[in-house]
Amino acid sequence: MELAGRVAIVTGAGGGLGRAHALYLASKGAKLVVNDVSEESSARVATEIEAAGGQAMPAAASVTNESDVDKIVASALARWGSIDILVNNAGILRDKSFAKMTMDDFRLVVDVHLMGAAICSKAVWETMRTQKYGRIVMTTSSSGLYGNFGQANYGAAKMALVGLMQTLAIEGEKYGIRVNALAPTAATQMTHGVLSDDSLKLLDPALVSPALLALVGKQAPTRAILCAGAGHFARANVTLTEGLYVGAGPDAGDQLVEQWPQVSDRANEMVPAYGFFQADRELASAAAIAAQGFPVTS
Numbered sequence: 001m002e003l004a005g006r007v008a009i010v011t012g013a014g015g016g017l018g019r020a021h022a023l024y025l026a027s028k029g030a031k032l033v034v035n036d037v038s039e040e041s042s043a044r045v046a047t048e049i050e051a052a053g054g055q056a057m058p059a060a061a062s063v064t065n066e067s068d069v070d071k072i073v074a075s076a077l078a079r080w081g082s083i084d085i086l087v088n089n090a091g092i093l094r095d096k097s098f099a100k101m102t103m104d105d106f107r108l109v110v111d112v113h114l115m116g117a118a119i120c121s122k123a124v125w126e127t128m129r130t131q132k133y134g135r136i137v138m139t140t141s142s143s144g145l146y147g148n149f150g151q152a153n154y155g156a157a158k159m160a161l162v163g164l165m166q167t168l169a170i171e172g173e174k175y176g177i178r179v180n181a182l183a184p185t186a187a188t189q190m191t192h193g194v195l196s197d198d199s200l201k202l203l204d205p206a207l208v209s210p211a212l213l214a215l216v217g218k219q220a221p222t223r224a225i226l227c228a229g230a231g232h233f234a235r236a237n238v239t240l241t242e243g244l245y246v247g248a249g250p251d252a253g254d255q256l257v258e259q260w261p262q263v264s265d266r267a268n269e270m271v272p273a274y275g276f277f278q279a280d281r282e283l284a285s286a287a288a289i290a291a292q293g294f295p296v297t298s
Contacts, residue, residue, distance in 0.1 A: 004029030012090030014041025017205040024209035026054035035059045063116030088117035098152040106153040113157035134177035135216035169223040178222035180215040184208040185229025242268040245285040
């Protein structure tokens with residue numbers, strides 16, 4: 001029972017992937033706060049967990065409502081005294097090609113996925129800082145990491161969650177808060193009509209949820225992007241190539257075009273430990289050129 005005694009909040013847990021997450025964490029000993037926008041759905045999953053011998057409380061609210069989210073956190077603290085795990089899973093789709101997409105649909109998807117995750121993370125952040133322990137999982141997507149036709153709003157929100165994860169992981173490190181991202185592929189209401197029936201059968205949401213044990217357990221990493229589906233797991237990374245110094249002269253753009261293959265060469269690419277790593281690399285490259293006696297400015 002890896003998670004015995006831990007208190008976990010799973011958003012969007014009234015069905016699909018969120019339900020699978022809640023059931024899985026409960027099976028590992030966690031006490032579950034089952035959030036869903038539907039009161040009926042959250043209560044049904046909480047009852048299901050309790051019927052299996054676990055502990056759970058329903059928590060119906062939209063993740064975009066700050067005051068309601070704060071109330072959920074307060075209720076969990078009053079009942080169990082801590083919040084150790086937050087799985088930001090709630091989401092919606094409004095798929096259309098960008099040419100046909102309205103800005104209202106763009107904002108709505110970003111609001112639920114990105115702002116919802118930020119609101120929930122903020123609501124538990126001080127508790128986790130004070131207790132010097134916390135595990136937060138953002139739900140990203142291959143559509144955000146790599147793009148997907150008809151999902152400009154969804155993809156933008158999902159990649160933004162990676163940026164949120166990266167920064168919160170850095171800020172939470174000294175407080176024992178580890179923040180990671182999960183990129184699931186699962187048969188849910190959001191994927192019906194997108195994948196074939198045969199593929200949907202293989203993509204049982206329950207096969208994704210074991211990824212959470214690696215991301216929220218005692219030995220969890222931080223700043224990891226874990227892709228999971230059909231029982232397969234892989235790591236994704238935001239990398240930086242070694243690059244090339246081309247200078248700051250009037251022909252810098254021309255040189256960049258000419259040397260594009262070398263700039264793009266992935267042979268020695270790396271995963272930066274922090275955002276300013278890029279600037280450090282660029283300044284170091286310019287300093288190395290200057291040390292050789294070459295001008296670095298035009």
